[in-house]
Amino acid sequence: MDLELSKKSAAAKALEYVEDGMVLGLGTGSTANYFIELLAEKIKEGNLSIIGIPTSTRTKELALGLGIELSTLEQHQPDLDVDGADQIDAEFNLIKGGGGAHTREKKVATASKRFIVIADPTKLVDRLDWHVPIEVLPHSREQVEQKLLEIGGKPELRENFTTDGGNLILDTKIEIPDALELESRLNSIPGVIDNGIFAKRRPELVIMGKGEGTKVMER
Ligand code: 5RP
Numbered sequence: 497m498d499l500e501l502s503k504k505s506a507a508a509k510a511l512e513y514v515e516d517g518m519v520l521g522l523g524t525g526s527t528a529n530y531f532i533e534l535l536a537e538k539i540k541e542g543n544l545s546i547i548g549i550p551t552s553t554r555t556k557e558l559a560l561g562l563g564i565e566l567s568t569l570e571q572h573q574p575d576l577d578v579d580g581a582d583q584i585d586a587e588f589n590l591i592k593g594g595g596g597a598h599t600r601e602k603k604v605a606t607a608s609k610r611f612i613v614i615a616d617p618t619k620l621v622d623r624l625d626w627h628v629p630i631e632v633l634p635h636s637r638e639q640v641e642q643k644l645l646e647i648g649g650k651p652e653l654r655e656n657f658t659t660d661g662g663n664l665i666l667d668t669k670i671e672i673p674d675a676l677e678l679e680s681r682l683n684s685i686p687g688v689i690d691n692g693i694f695a696k697r698r699p700e701l702v703i704m705g706k707g708e709g710t711k712v713m714e715r
Contacts, residue, residue, distance in 0.1 A: 499616045500526075502705030503580075506614035507531035509703045509710040510578045513612060516544055519572040521604040522559055523579025524552040524597040527614050531578050536562035549574050551604050552597035553660045569607050577608035582692070583626045584619050588699055588715050589675040593629030593692030596659050602690055606697045613699040617706055624675055627652070627667040628682065629692040634664055636687025643685045644668055663689055 507530035514520065514535065522532055532555065538544045540563070548564045549572060550556035559566055579601055583591040590613065592598045605611045630651070632640045637653070644651045644666065654665040672678055675695035682691040704711045 497617065497707055499618065501707055502616040503527040503614070504530045504705065505708055505710050506616070506703045506705030507534055509705070509712065510612050510614050511535060511538065513576060513701075514544065514546065517546070518575040519547045519549065519567070521574040521577025521579065521608050521611075522548045522550045522555050522564075523577065524555050524595045524601060525580040527580035527616070528555065528578065529558060531614060532559055532562065532564070536564055539564065547572055549604055551579065551601040552595065554595070554597075569603065574604060574608040576610045576612065577605045578612050578614060579605065581613045581615055581619055581694075583621050583624050584613060584615060584702055585621055585624050585675070588613075588702060589624060590694035590698065591624055591626045591628060591692050592694055593631075593665070596629065596631070596654065596657060596665050598629055598692040599631050599690040600660065602694060602697060605694065605699075610701075611697065611699040612701045612703060614703045614705070617704055620704060624672045624693070627669050628672070628678075629654070630666045630668050630682060631659055631661070631689040631691070632664050632666055633687045633689065634662070637664055637666070640666065640685055640687045644670070647681070661689070
């Protein structure tokens, strides 16, 4: 299956949920980028006026370059957030943060009235088992690594990478028997800013691209 086409199809389907005048959370990553490009095309055609809330510096630059009006969470509440994911389980728990933007992505998703995830079929799994990206204050790295080892995690520093907030990412292999519990547990470690498990804020809809087609899944 053509994965890029699947991502594009999911992005195009998500555009059907966008209404004139909406405030939109704009996700980060290759699938979200397709959505932002299609959104910009529709705005240019003159059929749509929206305000975007970007979830990363990369997304902000892309959206500004495409002429999309932007704002912040302090000024606007998003009606809808559209973002990608690294893994999605049957209950719509997610792992995000492959692009290291999960802290802001979670803030925007949590503030949004509705949250749609767009993805290709490789992202759908029975059980979450991807490494969990954990954003960590640079001076807390060693203490957090120690704590993660104590709870059975295998943290690996993401090399040559700092987040938009100037922090580090520890990509951590760890068993996820209960996504909601682990999301809270990881965030209770001093020095952790946020982790890539989205169990408290799950999407209402997942749009899975399948080649030229899509499958819309609702919780
Ligand atoms: C970035 C993310 C992305 O949504 C996730 O990595 C999916 O990316 P892609 O659409 O490129 O597969 O969480 O922090």
